[in-house]
Structure formats: C-alpha cells, structure tokens
Amino acid sequence: MEELREILTGGQSFSWIDEGDCFSATLNEKVYRVRSIDDFRADAFLYGYFDLDFDYDGARAAIAAKDDVLRRAVDAFPTLRILRQDPWIALISFILSQNNNIKRITGLYHALSKAYGHEVEKGYWSFPTPRELSRTSIAELRELRVGFRDSYIMDAIDKADILAEIPALDYHDAEARLMGIRGIGKKVANCVLLFGFHRMDAFPIDVWIRKILDRYYPGVGLEHFDPYRALCQQYLFSYARYLDLD
DNA sequence: CACCAGGCCGTGC
DNA sequence: GCACGGCATGGT
Numbered sequence: 001m002e003e004l005r006e007i008l009t010g011g012q013s014f015s016w017i018d019e020g021d022c023f024s025a026t027l028n029e030k031v032y033r034v035r036s037i038d039d040f041r042a043d044a045f046l047y048g049y050f051d052l053d054f055d056y057d058g059a060r061a062a063i064a065a066k067d068d069v070l071r072r073a074v075d076a077f078p079t080l081r082i083l084r085q086d087p088w089i090a091l092i093s094f095i096l097s098q099n100n101n102i103k104r105i106t107g108l109y110h111a112l113s114k115a116y117g118h119e120v121e122k123g124y125w126s127f128p129t130p131r132e133l134s135r136t137s138i139a140e141l142r143e144l145r146v147g148f149r150d151s152y153i154m155d156a157i158d159k160a161d162i163l164a165e166i167p168a169l170d171y172h173d174a175e176a177r178l179m180g181i182r183g184i185g186k187k188v189a190n191c192v193l194l195f196g197f198h199r200m201d202a203f204p205i206d207v208w209i210r211k212i213l214d215r216y217y218p219g220v221g222l223e224h225f226d227p228y229r230a231l232c233q234q235y236l237f238s239y240a241r242y243l244d245l246d
Numbered sequence: 247c248a249c250c251a252g253g254c255c256g257t258g259c
Numbered sequence: 260g261c262a263c264g265g266c267a268t269g270g271t
Contacts, residue, residue: 011252013252085255094252104269147267152254206252237252 001035003079006238007050008034011102012195014093014109015127024124026113027086031121035164037079046092047083056081059228063235066224069216070232071139073239080233082196087163089127090196091181094188095152103143111144131158152183200230209233212240 001022003160008023015025022033022232028045040046047053060078064071081154085093092128096108109127116128116136134157143152150183159181171193187204194202205213213236225232 097251098253099251099266100253101270104251104258107269142267145268148254148265149267183254189251189270204252207250208252241252 003037004034005082006077007079007081008104009102010238010241011097012200012234013085014102014106014210015085015089015094017106023107026117026120026126029120029126031124037081049163051081051084053148054081063228063232069212069239070235073235076242077235077238080234080238082198082231084198086127087166087192087196088130088160090192091156091160091163091178091184092127092133094147094191094195095149095156095183097191098149098183098185098188107193108146108237112146115140115144132156133157149183152181155182156184161222163196166197171199173246174199194230194233200228203233206237208237208240208245211245212236212243 004023005018007013008025009018013025015027016023017025019033022035022157024033026032026033030045032046034040034046037050037052042048053228060074064074092112093105093109100108110125112133113125113127116125116132118132120126129244135155136153136157138150138154141153146153162177162181165177174188174193174197175189177188178184178192179186184192187206190202190204193199194204203225214219222229
C-alpha cells in the first residue's frame with residue numbers, strides 16, 4: 001500500500017481511490033484493485049501502466065549522484081514511478097488540475113466518469129471517451145462544479161484528434177500543438193506529454209517545482225537533470241511537497 | 247475575512 | 260516580450 005500511495009494519489013494520476021485496504025481505479029474497461037507493485041507482473045495492462053520494463057534502480061542511482069537535493073528526494077521516495085496513462089485521460093485530468101488541488105481534481109475526475117462514462121462494475125465508472133464526453137455542455141459541466149474550466153473541456157473535446165499526432169512530433173512541436181487547445185499552457189502541456197505520452201524530455205513547472213528550483217537550483221538550466229529530466233522533476237515535485245517549502 | 251490549490255487568459259505596456 | 264488581475268470552487 002504505502003509504496004504505491006505517492007505514485008497513485010500524489011498528483012500524477014487522479015484515477016485512483018484509496019479504499020483503505022487497496023487502491024482502486026476503473027481503467028481498460030476493468031476495475032483494478034492494487035496493493036503492491038509485485039502484484040502487477042502477471043497482468044499485461046498493469047505491467048505496462050506501471051512501467052515495469054524501465055530500470056528504476058539504475059535511474060535512481062544516476063539521479064542520486066547528481067546532487068544532494070536529488071539524493072534526498074530519491075531517498076524519500078524510493079518507489080516513485082512515472083505511470084503510463086492514457087493521453088485523453090491525462091489531457092482532461094490536467095485541464096481540471098489548473099489552480100486546483102489534488103483532492104478536488106480527483107473529485108471532478110470521478111464526477112465526469114459517473115456522469116458520462118459507463119458503469120464497468122457496480123459503483124465504478126470508466127472515464128468517458130471523447131465521444132462519450134461530447135454529450136456534455138457548458139451548463140452541465142458547470143453543474144458538476146468544474147468552474148471556469150468548462151470551455152477548456154469543450155475545446156479539448158473538439159480537438160481530441162490532436163492527440164493522435166503527438167507521438168510523431170518532437171518536444172517543441174508537440175508542446176505547441178497541445179497549447180493550441182484552450183486552457184492548455186506550458187505547464188499542462190508538459191503534464192500531458194509526461195503522464196499521457198511518457199515523454200522523458202517533458203518538465204512541468206508548477207508552483208512546487210518553481211519553489212524548489214528557486215531555492216536549490218538558482219541559475220541552473222534544466223540540462224542539469226538530463227538524461228532523466230522528467231523523472232528528476234517527479235522526484236523534486238514529491239520532495240518539495242514533502243518539505244512543504246514556503 | 248484572507249489566502250491557496252500540479253494555471254491560463256486577456257489586457258496593457 | 261513581461262506584469263498583472265480575474266477566474267469557479269472548496270478547503271484552511
């Protein structure tokens with residue numbers, strides 16, 4: 001359980017619910033209930049989703065050797081991983097995330113699922129596809145309490161086909177293409193690239209990353225974190241929240 | 247009452 | 260190009 005908590009409820013995915021004795025999520029037309037990373041080797045979907053082919057031990061060692069801050073971050077979150085989430089789910093999730101907190105983002109994610117997804121198991125709804133979500137309206141989105149993000153979601157539905165183009169594009173073109181959707185700026189675009197496309201050249205800079213960069217890396221370019229730039233970002237994000245930098 | 251949350255948009259300079 | 264206020268909502 002605890003080795004998964006930061007991964008599943010720490011702000012990279014909003015699909016997972018803490019059920020007390022397990023974490024649950026409705027993905028891939030099933031309800032998954034998980035307790036430990038070791039449970040995932042026999043399931044093809046979870047194997048890919050949890051990025052089990054990647055050598056995290058090797059990457060962690062290289063990252064920890066870069067500087068003391070990263071070493072402490074890695075030590076504080078030894079089981080952290082970057083999930084391989086669905087691009088559309090990541091897109092809407094991180095539209096919901098702007099100027100919002102993790103608890104409420106998770107609530108909105110599941111409100112959209114219940115309203116427009118389909119019930120896979122009693123009490124568990126899939127996240128709506130673009131086609132399913134297209135049945136919504138500005139008024140209905142407001143009733144679900146998404147606030148000013150309503151028009152952003154509507155534009156994302158209209159432009160969902162953009163996601164199919166992203167894998168063929170280099171970092172800058174992919175980022176620019178995503179930023180053509182209303183409500184997607186540099187930060188959200190990088191979250192979609194990282195969590196939805198597993199792009200290891202992405203580097204979302206949110207309020208927490210901003211704080212830790214300003215405090216511990218003044219004047220340092222992002223090349224410092226290569227070749228594990230995206231993974232460094234995730235360790236630093238968790239560590240900054242853990243330290244509660246002010 | 248204030249300020250904040252995995253920000254972005256429109257405006258003004 | 261950069262600074263700034265506004266924006267929905269719920270929590271502290």
